[in-house]
Amino acid sequence: MQCEKHFIEPYDFLTEMGFELLEKNQSMDRYMALMDDDILEDMGTNKEMLVAGYEAAHLQLVEEPGVRVNSILIKGGFNKDGEKEAIDILLKPGEIVSIVGPTGSGKSRLLGDIEWLARGDTPTGRWIVINGALPDDAQRYCFEEKLISQLSQNMNFVMDANVEEFIEMHAQSRNIQQIDGVIEAVINQANALAGEPFTRETPLTALSGGQSRALMIVDVAFLCKSPIVLIDEIENAGIDRRKALDLLVKTEKIIMIATHDPVLALMANRRLVIKNGGMHQIIESNEAEKKVLKKLEAMDQEMLTIRNALRNGEMIYSE
Template sequence: MTPLIRAENLAVEYGETRVLAGVDLALEPGEIVTIVGPNGSGKSTLVRALIGLETPAEGRVIRAPGLRIGYVPQKLHIDASLPITVRRFLSLPRRVSDAEAAEALAHTGVPGLETRQLARLSGGQFQRVLLARALLMRPQILILDEATQGLDQPGTAAFYRLIEDLRTETGCAVLMVSHDLHVVMSASDRVICLNGHVCCEGTPKVVSEAPEYRALFGLGTGGAFALYRHEHDHEHEGGAACTHDPAHEHHHHDHA
């Protein structure tokens, strides 16, 4: 199967600081992949490089021809004094019909918000409107960068269940960046643990038990790690490819 998008030996620098180095990643059609890592680990930088907003210092990003990406950013600040309705926002930058807008809002669990002012939405409503706008791109890949910041835990869990349902319904692949370890990993087929480089990679269960992952998040070496917030109806298989490099210790940068 040809990946929709892949990074090969990717490195990104800000001035003299190397934020990412030697990152290899591939996203296959239909899979949900989550990137986890501490603050400053390069997660948002990696997403920006994948969608073409950062120029690699080394390596390359290869996208399938004509690839359609739906992007839900980490934060979008709307000036409270700016009069813009949900309906108008959904037609930026590409005009969509009323029927398309209504369908997207219904799909993401916020039907009937068309006439509401963006600045008056709750955090959860706003994130779902951002998701609806991304879906209007008819994406082959949905990319979400810390899309649940500011939501409480039930709201976060509900948002990730929605993402799983959308993957099932539309067949799009999903790449998520998150710090919501327990919840988001349970919604993933594969997890990539990042700290300037790929520390380890594999199924949620395998990564959660990897020494590199546990050390990075201060989880210790013993005891079970409660991953699953809701039941899956399928089994995960496969192992982790751990690529920890002792010479590249866990430095924190401020640019992620």
């Protein structure tokens, strides 16, 4: 059971909505009895709506469903020409799968299907099976928008807040307690990924591309409940990408990377090839590919070292 104090007090809820209340610690009913209908109308709301909002805020915090996904099966539908997709793909936590294919080949549609828990009712006719069963309608809305968190290509935040306020807000929306510890952990991890440290007080909009990216990745690993993480490229902007992926794997996420970057694509054990709107082929990475990956990672590391040396004002010497 949750403790009473984690619920929102009616007073806090209403003042947050912009109401000016004289007395604290009254019941919702009491506040409603005191409210003037005309004032509510001026604010574009009414009592019924406010009470519903208050109740929903509770439900949201109390009943945040523990989405425990052990497997996701994508059952093939049809490509853009209406030809049957020849493959199904089963995804499991802690696994990295890369998705490759030219722009416009249908990567977004695939992710859309997963997000919507398609049941043959999207343009591709695919089916999504979770933990071996088809989600029913109730589950569908329960999972809704909680299944996939997306790390898109953008490298900047737009929110007008500092790092601490940002993490706090996100943690609150997830009903996470001991926020202070979370803030500390997120910042430390992000600094380990980016190399250039930032603090609690740094404004989000002042973070460098690498720092923003690092914060976004750690935030997804620690604060998003979604079992699937979709990564749309991780630019080589001074982030240790291997460490970033390890962090996500450690938190038992299913990781899908849509990428054209050889290092990222090869870090996955399997590659899903998308062609003409359809799932075309699954390629398993072999030993030869792993060797190539090692070589590429070494080059990556060299770039990172030189980058840091330059940043610190050092000279670069050839070996």
